[in-house]
Amino acid sequence: MKQTARAVAFQTLSRVYQDGAYTNVALQHALSTSNLAPRDKGLCTELVYGTIRRQITVDALLQSYVKRRLSDLDPEVLTILRMSVYQLAFLARVPAYAVIDEAVELAKRHVRSASGLVNGVLRSFGRDDLSTDEKIDRVIGQKRVDDATRLGIRYGYPTWMVKRFVKAYGFDRASAILQACNEPAPLTIRVNTLKTSVETMTVEMGQSGAIEVGAGRLSPYALTVHSTVDVETFEWYQQGYGTVQDEGAMLIAPLLHPAPGEHILDMCAAPGGKTTHIAELQEDRGYIDAYDVYLQKVKTIQAAARRLGLQSITSRLGDGRDLKIAGKVYDAILVDAPCSGLGVMRRRPDIRHRRTASDITALSKLQVELLGAACRVVRSGGIVVYATCTLLPEENEQVVQTVLNEFAGTMTLEDISADVPALLRDDIQDGLVLTPERFGTDGFYMARLRKK
Numbered sequence: 001m002k003q004t005a006r007a008v009a010f011q012t013l014s015r016v017y018q019d020g021a022y023t024n025v026a027l028q029h030a031l032s033t034s035n036l037a038p039r040d041k042g043l044c045t046e047l048v049y050g051t052i053r054r055q056i057t058v059d060a061l062l063q064s065y066v067k068r069r070l071s072d073l074d075p076e077v078l079t080i081l082r083m084s085v086y087q088l089a090f091l092a093r094v095p096a097y098a099v100i101d102e103a104v105e106l107a108k109r110h111v112r113s114a115s116g117l118v119n120g121v122l123r124s125f126g127r128d129d130l131s132t133d134e135k136i137d138r139v140i141g142q143k144r145v146d147d148a149t150r151l152g153i154r155y156g157y158p159t160w161m162v163k164r165f166v167k168a169y170g171f172d173r174a175s176a177i178l179q180a181c182n183e184p185a186p187l188t189i190r191v192n193t194l195k196t197s198v199e200t201m202t203v204e205m206g207q208s209g210a211i212e213v214g215a216g217r218l219s220p221y222a223l224t225v226h227s228t229v230d231v232e233t234f235e236w237y238q239q240g241y242g243t244v245q246d247e248g249a250m251l252i253a254p255l256l257h258p259a260p261g262e263h264i265l266d267m268c269a270a271p272g273g274k275t276t277h278i279a280e281l282q283e284d285r286g287y288i289d290a291y292d293v294y295l296q297k298v299k300t301i302q303a304a305a306r307r308l309g310l311q312s313i314t315s316r317l318g319d320g321r322d323l324k325i326a327g328k329v330y331d332a333i334l335v336d337a338p339c340s341g342l343g344v345m346r347r348r349p350d351i352r353h354r355r356t357a358s359d360i361t362a363l364s365k366l367q368v369e370l371l372g373a374a375c376r377v378v379r380s381g382g383i384v385v386y387a388t389c390t391l392l393p394e395e396n397e398q399v400v401q402t403v404l405n406e407f408a409g410t411m412t413l414e415d416i417s418a419d420v421p422a423l424l425r426d427d428i429q430d431g432l433v434l435t436p437e438r439f440g441t442d443g444f445y446m447a448r449l450r451k452k
């Protein structure tokens with residue numbers, strides 16, 4: 001049977017909704033085993049990510065065209081409807097007849113008895129002349145709900161999460177951040193300055209014509225890729241000339257001021273994005289112990305170091321809270337802590353459905369323990385950088401404050417304004433919070449502590 005982008009998207013979404021698979025993993029598997037043309041792979045990715053990203057909005061819209069509760073529908077029918085309403089509502093370039101015809105075909109193939117329902121619902125959705133915004137306004141207007149729930153329905157987030165963002169940033173900024181988390185994320189490369197330079201890479205890529213790049217806005221190591229390509233298939237990538245990394249993440253390793261000869265501990269290191277950056281900044285002439293608590297993940301650090309040709313990284317298995325490092329003295333430690341990931345929802349849209357409020361509490365406890373352990377083992381005068389890819393103060397400023405209280409008189413919070421581009425200085429307050437609506441980066445928090 002000929003594969004289509006929609007059929008592969010349907011299979012992928014079914015794995016996510018019915019088997020609990022991670023969206024990015026399920027999609028990567030589906031695409032790599034499909035025979036879709038590159039253009040169709042793009043459409044399939046858009047359908048899967050978009051449906052997951054907009055699920056809360058789509059469900060609210062869909063419910064007004066379906067008499068039964070959505071949870072009472074056959075799961076495969078619900079998946080077909082969600083995917084199709086997403087396209088009708090949010091993908092203006094896709095013709096409605098193509099969406100409806102293929103949805104009916106999918107229904108016939110998977111739940112024959114429901115093809116009439118699918119056809120009827122989608123046709124009434126398509127016949128409704130209102131714009132998507134007007135439809136959303138109508139649905140929201142019919143519900144007696146608070147402002148956070150309205151915002152959640154409009155942009156596709158659970159109410160508890162919206163409330164946390166509103167509490168942290170105020171309504172307008174929270175709204176801007178949540179909208180930005182629905183935008184596609186740019187592809188950026190951190191250039192391996194031990195092998196080449198940003199300037200050389202820019203010129204060479206321009207000459208090759210295969211890939212269009214531009215300089216980054218925030219990091220001197222960044223190249224923004226403007227073409228739709230899989231950079232990992234390029235020879236220069238396989239030979240270690242660069243690493244795919246969000247530009248915001250490139251600001252973290254430099255906060256350690258890594259210098260050749262220093263002993264550095266990267267406590268939560270896999271897959272090694274920041275470990276390898278530290279090694280590059282040390283010209284590969286330092287001593288980096290890169291730990292992770294999962295063996296499989298430790299291997300990803302080794303693979304990254306190997307590809308980039310870095311010798312100074314030793315990857316190790318261990319729980320950062322309890323490292324067997326008696327006698328070791330570290331000049332600097334990076335705690336890039338496990339977190340809720342609410343700053344990377346552009347790349348991992350299912351995070352909004354998977355995370356719960358109680359995860360935040362459990363994670364902040366773990367983060368305090370990890371940061372506390374780092375403060376214990378760093379040398380006097382040494383640096384501890386704490387970073388996350390999330391945006392809630394409970395996992396960021398409050399973790400740092402708790403640890404500063406615990407180590408009162410020993411650890412101090414440093415001003416990092418001299419370490420970040422002038423553009424970002426206004427975003428510093430008890431550390432730097434980078435939010436996606438400001439400069440198009442993922443969301444990050446970073447702070448530097450120093451031991452007296």
Ligand SMILES: C[S@@+](CC[C@H](N)C(=O)[O-])C[C@H]1O[C@@H](n2cnc3c(N)ncnc32)[C@H](O)[C@@H]1O
Binds near residue numbers: 271272339
């Ligand atoms: C945010 S990720 C690190 C990303 C990495 N620094 C990079 O830039 O590529 C957090 C990592 O912490 C690891 N981790 C979770 N709990 C840990 C613990 N108790 N000790 C050490 N690592 C832990 C996770 O497996 C995960 O790989």
